[in-house]
Amino acid sequence: MAESKGNGLQSALRRRLLMGLAGVPAIALMPRMSFAAGPATATVNTTGLAVTDTEVTVGILHSATGTMAISETGSIQAEKLAISQINEAGGVLGRKIKIIQEDGASDWPTFAEKAKKLLVNDHCAAVMGCWTSASRKAALPVFEQYNGLLYYPTFYEGLEQSKNVIYTGQEATQQILESLNWVAKEKGAKTFFFIGSDYIWPRTSNKIARKHIENVLKTKVVGEEYFPLGHTQFNSVINKLKLTKPDVIFTDVVGGSNVAFYKQLKAAGIDLSKQTLLTISVTEDEIDGIGGDNIAGAYSCMKYFQSLKNPNNEKFVAAFHKMWGEKTVIGDVTQAAYLGPFLWKMAVEKAGSFDVDKVAAASAGIEFKEAPEGYVKIHPNHHLWSKTRVAKALPSGQFEVVYESPELIEPNPFPKGYQ
């Protein structure tokens, strides 16, 4: 109301201001005419990110050394492939992506330190990175404090949601519930035995699985065992399996323990073609170390397997093999890591800006139809809608998909009744 009472001088001032403002779009258009590349840097980058007229900087933050290098190498490879493909297709808003890669060295404080370096010194517009929950938890406060954007590829335990993170892997309920339903229906499973490594992801996942088994499926968990990370002797627990004879062995053992567990299971004469074993921690990457013969017949639940038959995936696998060699295998997380750069590119283009706030706001609802796993969509909670699949391990080290959820499963990082 105050404006209507303004005097002549103020109106004149306002008029001139308005004229000036009207000129802004014209200025913004000028570089487009002269460079024919993309919108002017000043308009797409108002927060001082490392964006020039021709380049935008993106960080990659994984462990290239240390224990976790085993797992994280695939993610680095996938992210580099995606970025090179985006660059070949013209980049993001007319700008080529420049990569700055940092090594988290399998050490969680290092992840936080390197994340800070990527955000504060290098002004990365986005960071593809972290793998273990511990590394993500260490880096998360940094991303929130300096308002960075992290694309996190690993399937994980859920119970987290941040404006500054896009979770491209599945959270626990997406991965677990559907496959438990499948094993109950298909194999008539009534009793379950849980074996996991002793840290947050297996414990949370098993908690969700137990609630589902007891409250929804109305069946029984007959044993639940955890072993320290790096544990290599499983003969005692294998004897327990022989004694309790569960219908399903449900495992989330990780790292070197994983290899030891399957080797000893096989040696102890537990035949996985007769004994149903469902795992949420074995992808093609792990089978490389375990050996196809040792795990053949086990069922794994993931959203992606290298053997998926669809044109997107065939193209992806061919490109991956061309860049990183024919022998490299592609696991679930590797594929999820591949999604990150594309999801970021689409969000940037939808927002028309590299600004983290705008990209984060534009992310909900982004659809990626060319994903190797098939159609995916970002949920407002920053996780992905995705299908869950159950596949059987073959002696060749590949998987044969035996079940696929008919619909996309909604991500639900804070599941009610499962905590």
Next chain:
Amino acid sequence: MLGDYSLTDLSSIFVMQGFAGLILFSVYTLMALGLAIIFGQMGVINMAHGEFMILGAYMTYLCSGFFQTHLPALFPAYFFVAMALAFVASGALGMLVEWALIRHLYKRPLDTLLATWGLSLILQQAYRTIFGPREVGVELPSWLIGSVQVTDTIEIPINGMFVMAITLLITAGVALLMYRSRFGAQVRAVVQNRPMAGAVGIDTEKVDRLTFGLGCGIAGIAGSAFTMVGSTGPTSGQLYIVDTFLIVVFGGAASLLGTIASAFSISQTQSTLEFFLSGSTAKVITLLAVVGILMLRPQGLFTLKVRR
């Protein structure tokens, strides 16, 4: 938890559990033997012990690949060649390390801890560069896979028995070498009194080098055998190092018999507890027991009576 099962079920589980304990005992003994020589006899805190084991594992991996492509007919027997090769490779690397690094540090035993820890990092990164960061799968000959069906309900894993046999052989070999041979007498003489041993004409440098090489070589064999039951990756050695030191220290550093006794007690406690409790709890209780006993007997279970 045992009420619901039949007597035959229970007795066969106890038999299998007994074997599980014996297998764990063999694994622990094999793991600790090399270190018992290096740490126990020479006083060198070798943090790179696990990496010497993994060198043996990688030799086995290379060997299995070579036999598969070039000598498929001999594949069933490749494991013995692999173990010999693992011994030679780890032993040679051990002697090289002794010459380049360790011999300068005999007067500063605590510094060997840092030096060998650095060495372990260097070796890990070397494996990562050469063999790649991913774990490799070692193909086993078919006769080593599976289990022997003793009765309807009792099954014993073959590779477990194989590890037991290897352990028995190597332990006997080491015991003979240390206590019944000229070389063993020289080693013990050098350990007890270096200047005096030198004065009576023992080439102490040579004895040191051979002893260190021997310890590393045995680590190599252990690593080779563990490809059957464990993982082979650049950092897999780290999985063993804590347990290994635990056993050697608990047993009493300078005693071979102590090492064996300690491997036996720790493995039996561990495997029995694992059966009745959960894995993590079993580990905690075992460690607590070890700490408790070491507080009462800081020198370990067995000690040599040496005038210091």
